[in-house]
Amino acid sequence: MSSKKESSFKNMLITLLVITVVAGLALGGVYNVTKEPIALAKKAKAEAAIKAVIPEFDTLQVYKVALEDGTDSLVFNQGYKDGQLVGTAIETFSKNGYDPTPIRVMVGFSATGEIINSEVIEQKETPGLGSKMASDKFKNQFNGKNPTDFMLKVKKDGGNVDAITAATISSRAYCEALQKAHSTYLKDGGSK
């Protein structure tokens, strides 16, 4: 064993300084290398969700629409193919799930105002219960329905939606997110 450095003020200061500077430089380097892949991965995920809920498009028009109560805004992604509107993918959310983390859902509306498909982007509901909102069995019941005559509420609350067994709160939150998207969609001019 070679001798250890003495714990003098100067030695401690120099040691900590060197370590933090080296660590800072290393992290800066890694950050620069990974910055682009991280941004790409996030973008790819959002794009995959859009592609899953509206038919094939060639151009995408992205804009924000404020919520009815003005507290927040939703991102609208209008997909066009050969100049024709094929669908609007709306990124919506609900803060009333079982977990404090908001549920984020991408939902696609056809030009006539029906729900084409919906896809969960982020949720931290109870695994095995509320997390089943991402399963086809639950979310496919909305497909092809127009929320103006299809009540976006669970049957317990007098609506048309079959809730997930033992996860009524999560099901309600999902309905709320879709409802929010639909009312904002109508406010924005609906199917135009």
Next chain:
Amino acid sequence: MNQVANFTKGLLKENPVFVLLLGMCPTLGVTSTAVNGLGMGLATTFVLVCSNIVVSLVKNQIPDKVRIPSFIVIIASFVTIVELSMQAFVPALFESLGLFIPLIVVNCIVLGRAEGFASKNNVFSSTLDGLGMGLGFALALTILGSVREILGNGSFFGMRFMEGDAILIFVLAPGAFIVLGYLIALINKLRKTA
């Protein structure tokens, strides 16, 4: 102690989860599926090996009174590197492990090996120690995750082998305690007879 023992002791004899009972927070938190357990275990292994190497390299340059802050900075740097890399290259796994990746910094196994082993031994032994401990941790988490996934979700590494609902409690937090308890009992029994 010979070099082989430095490596193998982490796998069973001094397994961080089943025998030392260290790092219980990620152990109970992320092991709802086998993939999560394996991912967490490998991320921790990487940090453990890197921090053990660096700590044993610089151990003589660090004055005793500031060794803990120095170790923490070294460990935190490697954890951040892992976090950024996972976010960039395996975003799906990063999302399911979430908060537990940055929390590797305060995992007592990592600091424990830096303080208890790497700061007293040479680079080669420390590397083997980190690798053994890390793989032992990964092995334990994968076993725990597999059992919970099989019983609670009816699948293994994401492949479903049964229809419908399984025993839900095993995916939830209480299931982690139950499975861990039985696994520790089993390991203790095996160690006694062996």
